[in-house]
Amino acid sequence: DIQMTQSPSSLSASVGDRVTITCRASQGIRNDLGWYQQKPGEAPKRLIYAASTLQSGVPSRFSGSGSGTDFTLTISSLQPEDFATYYCLQHNNYPPTFGQGTRLEIK
Amino acid sequence: EVQLVESGGGLVTPGGSLRLSCVASGLNFNTAWMSWVRQAPGYGLEWVGRIKSKVQGGTTEYAAPVRGRFTISRDDSENTIFLQMNSLKNEDTAVYYCTTADAVPLNWGQGTLVTVSS
Numbered sequence: 001d002i003q004m005t006q007s008p009s010s011l012s013a014s015v016g017d018r019v020t021i022t023c024r025a026s027q028g029i030r031n032d033l034g035w036y037q038q039k040p041g042e043a044p045k046r047l048i049y050a051a052s053t054l055q056s057g058v059p060s061r062f063s064g065s066g067s068g069t070d071f072t073l074t075i076s077s078l079q080p081e082d083f084a085t086y087y088c089l090q091h092n093n094y095p096p097t098f099g100q101g102t103r104l105e106i107k
Numbered sequence: 108e109v110q111l112v113e114s115g116g117g118l119v120t121p122g123g124s125l126r127l128s129c130v131a132s133g134l135n136f137n138t139a140w141m142s143w144v145r146q147a148p149g150y151g152l153e154w155v156g157r158i159k160s161k162v163q164g165g166t167t168e169y170a171a172p173v174r175g176r177f178t179i180s181r182d183d184s185e186n187t188i189f190l191q192m193n194s195l196k197n198e199d200t201a202v203y204y205c206t207t208a209d210a211v212p213l214n215w216g217q218g219t220l221v222t223v224s225s
Contacts, residue, residue: 001171034211036152043204043215044152055213087152091210095170098152 002026002090006099012107017078021086021102023071029092035064035073036087038101044087048073080106109133109214111205116219119195123223127190129205129216136186138162140208143179143190145201146218153201157208158188173199195223 003026013019023033031051036044046055048064051071061076075082083106088099115127131139140163143155156169158179167179178191188205200223206212 032210038152043218046211046213049211089152089211094168096154098154101151 001095002029002093002097004088004090004097004099006088006102008102009100010103010105012105013078014107015078015080019075019078019104021073021088021104023066023073023088023099025069025071025090025092027093028068029090031067032090032092033064033066033071034089034091035062036089037082037084038087039084047086078104109207111207111214111216113203113205113216113219116203116221118222118224120225121195121197121223123195124191124193125195125221126192127203127205127219127221129188129190131186131188131205134207134214137183141179141181141188142206142208142212143188144204144206144212144215145199146204147198147201150201155190155203159208192221195221197223199223 005024007022033051035048037047038044047058047062051066052064063074065072083104086102090097110132113129119125138160140159142157145153145155156179158167158181176194181188202218202220204218205216207214
């Protein structure tokens with residue numbers, strides 16, 4: 001199975017900060033990667049697919065980049081509603097595998 | 108709007124069985140591939156398995172931890188998929204989500220909690 005290593009595992013930041021979360025695949029996955037946001041008690045919400053394509057309705061402060069083994073999710077200016085846990089997901093090889101998550105907390 | 112509604116979760120003792128259901132609406136279910144993803148309390152997301160549409164064979168795939176114990180099936184007349192879970196273990200305790208099986212699943216149900224405990 002492809003291992004997805006996500007970092008950091010947790011992050012404290014303030015409203016207005018620029019934040020970057022990274023995901024590294026144990027082997028090349030082209031751009032077969034997505035990003036999710038999950039709030040407590042809710043199902044995950046898709047933010048990004050194909051590594052950099054923004055899901056319709058998701059604010060433009062979210063962006064994704066990368067290809068091969070290294071990927072990033074960037075939030076350009078944190079808003080109060082962005083404090084949540086973020087996961088990457090690779091679907092290049094079966095089984096699909098998630099990163100372990102990044103918990104984004106208010107500083 | 109696609110809606111996925113899971114049911115069937117609950118408390119079960121180790122070694123027991125449980126069947127989860129997921130009713131879908133707002134999509135062409137006959138051609139939809141569907142998946143189950145789970146999340147243990149306080150932990151991350153784990154893909155469980157997938158079922159293809161019957162048109163494409165209706166075949167299933169499973170994650171290693173559940174292979175041989177869990178079975179996914181579908182009833183297209185009821186727009187429903189099922190997750191039959193046998194020989195349950197404590198480590199199967201999780202919220203189980205039904206999703207559409209697109210590459211990066213867009214649509215998720217609200218989840219149903221399965222607790223395996225004596």
